Amino acid sequence: MFDFSAQLKQRFAALQSDAQFFSVRYVRRTGQRLCVRKNVAEPPSLSSDEGAMLTARVKGVEAYAATHDISQAGLQTALNQAVAMARRLAPHALLDLSDHAVSTARAEYLSPHFSDAFPPLSDCIGLLMAESNSVPQDERLVSWQASLGLEMVEQIYLNSAGAEIRQAQRFVYPGMSVTAYDGQDSQTRTLGGDNFGQQGGIEVLSHCGLIGAATVVADQALQLILAPNTPTGPRDLLLLPDQMTLQIHESIGHPLELDRILGDERNYAGTSFVKASDFGTLQYGSSLLNVTFDPEIPEQLASYAHDDDGTPASKQFLIRNGLLQRPLGGALSQYRSGLDGVANSRACNWNRPPIDRMANLNIEPGDQSMDSLIGNIENGILMSNNRSWSIDDARNKFQFGCEWGQLIKNGELKGVVKNPNYRAISAQFWKSLSAVGDASTFKVLGTPNCGKGEPNQVVRVGHASPACVFTHVDVFGGDA
């Protein structure tokens, strides 16, 4: 761990520059992706990546240069390039960062169980093969796979103000999916995959429930292929945590990103229906809605002690009792806007610069058991596991689809329905939140696939949530 740390410090100390401030962010990533599809192991995909981003500030203007050459000469060349670019573009710069404070933090952060060995590749393939082989023989089951992604990331941040922040993290992504086909329609049921990932070790597979899941997942795919379409019309909507993650992500997370509100993302990821003046005044949801930026749940995907600009991270309420409190904005966006934010300046790798990103964005548990949530619904539907997401560029009008639906009548779960979709408007939807599940319904989930930024970046984000009920939502099915 941190094998390159001493050398990097030595090389950083030897860098020559007349920049007012400069930093290096070194990242080393190793990984493996395994998949067994229909009882045949696909070839393993391994990876080994390292590089560094040098950032320089010259007369208040910052620029970066990222390089795969981490030798002394390579780092010096990159620093010189960053300085030259900052000078060259200074007449056209949007921001004067002369007075923007920089990090002086010195800290280290490790994922839980980071030092525990992960089972060898052959054992992992064996485990996936066993799950794949457990999918029942049924000619309607046309495709299935079990997968496991593993990524180890070490990052070292040093700057000319004396900061030194090291973090080493391990991310684990188990998943399983089964597709059933009846000659006309196909339905897929998944466990984990893009909807699940955690920091840690082999225990993450248990958290996901992968071991022994094959028969249940396959059975649910078969139930879906036999199920009627979701009926059309307004009804109460019970979302399980594996759909709440997407709901939080798209219609709370993205609209609260401060760089979007400041206009940076208008050409690509979009803007926001939230204005800078809304913080402290906008009633975002019902009084049951409590949303936190929480980097302190150890196994959650985006838990860390400092963000990629070196700002210390701590739990903050973004929405309390439904009232909007603060945005998802890192130190730079806070400097630009004058608003309080959080430590969420993040980069996907050494070759992309930090920008405002979601990290762990969670809904705090309420006081209702699952039985109580269902029992209080007269005419409703339960939806689980996202499979489709679409929302406008201001993050307001959305339509989401799930894999699994179950009707609720007079407080009881009824039959399974396929192709469950719903659509609403963010600014109104959260006000229809009528019940929040307690800690027994709370799950720590997340996704490795949040895209944003120019140049484009995909980062991992964590979302933890209880099950939640929304009243009178426009629900509909598919054509099949």
Place this chain on the structure above:
Amino acid sequence: MSHQQQFEALVAVLKATISPTEHFTLAYDAEASDFIRFNHGQVRQAGQVQQAIATFKLIEDGRHANLELTLSGDTQTDTQRLNEALQQLRDTLPSLSKDPYLLPNLQAWQSNNVQNVALPDSGHVVEHISELSQGLDLVGFYAAGPLYRGFASSWGALGWHQANSFNFDWSLFHENGQAVKANYAGHDWNTEAFVQRFEQAREQLEFLGRPLHALAPGQYRAYLAPAALDEVIGMLCWGGFSAQALASKRSPLQRLYDGNTQFSPLVSVDEKVSGSLSPAFSREGYPRKDLPLIVNGQAGERLVDSSSAAEYDLPANGADYGEWPSALNIAGGSLELDQVLEKLGTGLYISNLWYLNFSDRAAARLTGMTRFATFWVENGKIVAPVSTMRFDDSAYSLLGSALEDLTRERELILQSSTYSQRQTGSIELPGALINRLTLTL
């Protein structure tokens, strides 16, 4: 040492190191990029990225594994990294079963394509953009620099692709929040062409100042400009043409390929690699072929990578892992551009769509949003910009029963995506006149 020389040096190292029973493939992706983003007509964030990645596959006795490795650019360091990667793969293979779907290309093909047209200095480009955007709220992104792609195998295949390119993707915002999107991309920067493109966007911006026209959900006539149609086609590429997705019954074009339905006879879609901007070889080492994917509305070829070729007994046709098209070419129709508004009559002129996904994948039913310069047209004249609306409709309607015509003139759209690295994909396509688009929210 040039990138090509570095790559060939690594290939030589591998050839000299592997044992007689081992084989390898080595793919190479490198770039040197200037990335400059703009907000409010000024530079918000700027930098440079130098990177080189080798994807190394080791094969022995029917077993194989891949290792993606970042290179440093220094031959000695990279030789050491490659040798360590070789050892890691050698340690891995014995724990694997033989792969029944392993089907490497054993041909010793050669390919070399080098395009060295000089790019403008990025500083000058920024100055020019700043001049043009005086008084305008411009937000956008300029990416430029050389791209390098290589492939080699122990069977003697050797491919090299090198091209300089730029891509400026930008939006002009009206003070009311409405915006027009534009793009200028290619290999050979032409100031006159860029200024012309910029002025077109500026002219469209003037229409956006009119009061917004609010639409109720319902069905409307619509014209999808090429950038909007590109989004629809992009969704169908999510496994649509993939041999594995079709065999797994997960393709959104399953019913088309099963012969249960068809598009309008106006619709013909080719994967046309020849003459495109992407490499002539796949990362698996197969030459990429031109393929008719949809012919007069009927299913044609499918995209087949080597694994699918072995699993489904199909000929490999140069698709990469994932079997996505990357050089689509869609036939035009008979609608002249200057007649679009007249033929539309009363309805929606949609410049761009955004954030599409499936409402029902098996039925190819899509949903998405209007974004950037969507106008309400009455009697062939633009009346007002339209507030953001959601559509939800089947591709078999949009490109089938509801498709009236396609424009004769087509637009070449170069992919501006920069996830992990700058992409080389492209699509050439017309606009589409549709007599029934369903808006839902």
